[in-house]
Amino acid sequence: MFLRFITTGGTIDKIYFDALSQFEVGDSQLKHILTEGLVDFEYDIVPLLQKDSIEMTDDDRSKLRDYIAEDDASHYVITHGTDTMPASAEALAGLAGKTIILTGALTPARFKTTDAVFNIGMAVAAAQTAAPGVYIAMSGQVFPAGKVRKNRAENRFEEL
Numbered sequence: 001m002f003l004r005f006i007t008t009g010g011t012i013d014k015i016y017f018d019a020l021s022q023f024e025v026g027d028s029q030l031k032h033i034l035t036e037g038l039v040d041f042e043y044d045i046v047p048l049l050q051k052d053s054i055e056m057t058d059d060d061r062s063k064l065r066d067y068i069a070e071d072d073a074s075h076y077v078i079t080h081g082t083d084t085m086p087a088s089a090e091a092l093a094g095l096a097g098k099t100i101i102l103t104g105a106l107t108p109a110r111f112k113t114t115d116a117v118f119n120i121g122m123a124v125a126a127a128q129t130a131a132p133g134v135y136i137a138m139s140g141q142v143f144p145a146g147k148v149r150k151n152r153a154e155n156r157f158e159e160l
Contacts, residue, residue: 002042003127004073005030008049008056008064008088010081012105012116029109030079033120053081053088053104061091069095074132076100077123082150082157085136089145092134101126103137106155115139 007013007028030045048067049060068076080088080102089102103123109116115138123137134145138157147160 001075001128002073003075003077003124004071005043005045006064006076006078007045007047008078008080009051010053010079010104011107012079012109014108015110028079029116033109033117037121053084056084056088061088064088065092068092068098068100074098075127077127078102080104082106082138086148086150089134089136093145097132099127099130099132100134101137
């Protein structure tokens with residue numbers, strides 16, 4: 001199975017700058033994660049955006065939707081910031097014949113302790129097994145779009 005990865009930025013790709021005491025979105029860590037994971041399937045990585053999800057706009061979501069609608073692949077994993085991931089998942093709903101999994105991380109992939117690698121693995125498994133539709137793979141679960149929220153107080157995703 002061929003899997004197309006689309007990167008949009010978010011915490012998964014953030015870099016911490018000590019001198020500035022802030023995070024900024026850096027280059028995607030996805031290739032590194034897939035290489036270290038010894039994956040053995042066909043894929044490519046499309047860097048579409050490089051934004052914190054709080055900065056995602058409806059135009060950005062339209063760009064993502066248009067790209068997937070016009071693309072010839074049928075299975076996608078999208079790395080995305082967690083704050084607006086549910087809104088982007090809902091914006092992608094209704095793309096016939098496409099299995100789309102959004103995932104990200106609550107801590108940057110560059111950190112020693114991170115959920116990034118686990119979430120990417122879950123998203124890859126979900127993309128290969130889920131029926132066409134849009135899903136979010138976070139917090140050890142796969143949620144259908146429109147039925148999930150980020151619980152900021154508990155720092156996890158949960159079913160609505």
